[in-house]
Amino acid sequence: MNDHLAECLNASGLFDAGWYQRHYPDVALSGMSPWAHFRDYGFDWGRAPGPRFDPDAYLEANPDVARAGQNALAHYLLSGRAEQRMVSRADIWPESPLPEDLPEWFGTHPGSRPEGVQRILFVLSLQSGGTPQTNQDLMQALKGRAECLVLRCTGRELVLYLFWSGIYVPLERHALDVPISAFPHRSVEYDEVVSAWLSAYGISMVHIRHMAWQGLGVAAVANQQNVPVVLSFHDYYTVCPSVKLLDDQWRFCGGRCTASRGECSQELWASEQIPALKHEGIYTWQQQFAGMLARCDGFITTSQSARRLLSSVFPFLAERPFATIEHGRDFVHQVTLAECPALELATEAPPELRILVPGHLTRAKGAAVLHELANRPSLAHVRWHVLGTIDSTLDWSWPENVIVHGAYRRDEFQWHVASIRPHLGAVLSLWAETWCHTLTELWSTGVPVLGFDIGAVGERLRESGAGWAVQPLTAEALAATFETAVQPDSWQKAQKNVRHWQESGQRSIGQMAEDYWQFYQRIRAPRHV
Structure with missing residues (x-):
């Protein structure tokens, strides 16, 4: 990286020394400072300078840059910012600036729960799409009723956030020694870290919004601390890592493998982590998720068709509290813009x-x-x-x-x-x-x-x-x-x-949030499985 690029990067605020060293373990082994390592090696290797810029996401959002074979960060610093290019297809959760009205306990460690305050931990890794956006709508609507924390896992790094005034304020970070893999989708180290955070922060309910890259032990850990667990189904990840249940011919299978010989595709895991699924690995996948689901106290999805499909794959869901809560949205105006x-x-x-x-x-x-x-x-x-x-x-x-x-x-x-x-x-x-x-x-x-x-x-x-x-x-x-x-x-x-x-x-976001809140009140202390 030349001096001009280094100056541009410093001015951008995109480089995060602590994140870079945690995210790339070889930096500490090199004996170099994170900045020196990124300047001399990481930049040329196409590494991310921090959590706010993902080179791969930038190239995906700007295919002309990818086709030209340009360095993603260099292009963004020298011209992409001026052209108002998308950094990625989705907004990254904002971790700054710190809100001015943070709760009084913030700044103490670990920030134990004040008396009379409910704390809900939302388990969610995805940062793009409807699920994280709807979850953010819900958390904003719950302000005043509960403090909302978010547990994100990239498979390698765990981050605990406090969501406050639209900002995801980091509270804890932990780099896993061994990343979570698709099979068995578990980690003893993950369980130990999550257990410690649940206890330290006085979590009163866990709401699993999506399990991608998370450890399946999260529900069992909550059970051990008598913390109720709610799980939402926003897609069919629990049924199959293909998520959308489309076979090799792009036909919807409904969770039952079709007769064709081709292999189904999936997008969330590295291909080498996913064995042949069709008529083979899919059964192991469903078994490992059935064990996790059995430890949840209630379930939510957004349509009757989804509820029927999920209950057909996991019949025991029908025996638990299982609500259908449609997503809410707030629009400033309801307008008629269609031409006849x-x-x-x-x-x-x-x-x-x-x-x-x-x-x-x-x-x-x-x-x-x-x-x-x-x-x-x-x-x-x-x-x-x-x-x-x-x-x-x-x-x-x-x-x-x-x-x-x-x-x-x-x-x-x-x-x-x-x-x-x-x-x-x-x-x-x-x-x-x-x-x-x-x-x-x-x-x-x-x-x-x-x-x-x-x-x-x-x-x-x-x-x-x-x-x-x-x-x-x-x-x-x-x-x-x-x-x-x-x-x-x-x-x-x-x-x-x-x-x-x-x-x-x-339905408004407020109506949606009220339905969620009433469902939370139905859920009692978890059963001992």
Whole structure:
């Protein structure tokens, strides 16, 4: 690293000496200072300078930089910041600045729980997607009722945070001597550290939001201290590490292996840690998670379809408290930004039809379906507006009628929709999502939606009538449904139901938090297993 880059890095505040030394154990063995090691070696090796910049995430978010073979950190410091490039596809949990109104106990160690205060520990490693965002909404809504702590594990490092005023304030950090692996997904050292933190901080309830990279012993450790455990199902990670239950042919299996010979894919673990799953390793996976689930006192998911599927794989779930709590969202305005296609159908040539497809599109999210639809001659008049991104690993050429707007911030969604003025929205997921935030966002802007009739998307479309649930899960079926959707009576009926959802169907974050709080009160001291 040259002197100019070093100055830029120092000015950016991205280098964290303590984090760098903890994260890369060879630094201490070298005898060099963390800064000298990063300057002389880590930078050229593509290492992260600290928790706020991940070179791999930057290259994933900026594929042109990756294609050019440029050093991620150098590009960001010299030009990426000025160009307001995304550091990653997701915002990293902010650990600074420290809030001014921190509780009185903060600064003491270990910060024991004040009398009469409930402390909930949320177990969650993922920093991107709907699960961490919804969890943050919940924690903010619980302020005044409970103090919320968050346990994050990268597999190698454990961090305990206090969530306060939108900031994840680090309380404890611990680097595991041996990283947690997918099998057996356990660590004695992890259990000992978590047990000590549960006791030291007086945790009164553990809420497991997602188990990726965490140790399965967390529930047993809580049981030993008589701390109740609640577990939420936001996807199907407990059933299979594929998470979305799609087989090698991108068909939804429902947790029961299909007959094809190919192997299913997964994204959360290094490939060498996952043995052949289909008809083999999947049984070990489900057994190890069944043992952990048996130690939980209550369960929550967001749709009846998800609850039925999970109970079919783990039948004992039906014998425990198991609530369905829909996600809440707060919108400043509920607006009507969709344009009615019926007003333009009088001409002989098909008028332009604008379809809004929000989110990051992967194969699981229907990228292949969109590719097929966009290339159909009969739909040449359709403009597909992707408000989000398309998986850069899909080496496909996209026709000009696919307009990719790039990633959006949640609070800017309605502004983007107003600039597009879509006639319809589309949710193309091939798996049985347990909820679907993009469906909620589309309805908040008054847009009727087409979506496949599977999981929570199909369930919500059928119950609300605010769109069209499509079967089978094919591009051909969607194309046929378009013909119905643009008819005046059909579109206006769906749009009327969207307005009804806006008026009486949309749940606030406060309503969601109240349901969680009432469920917490139902959970008593854990059973001794």
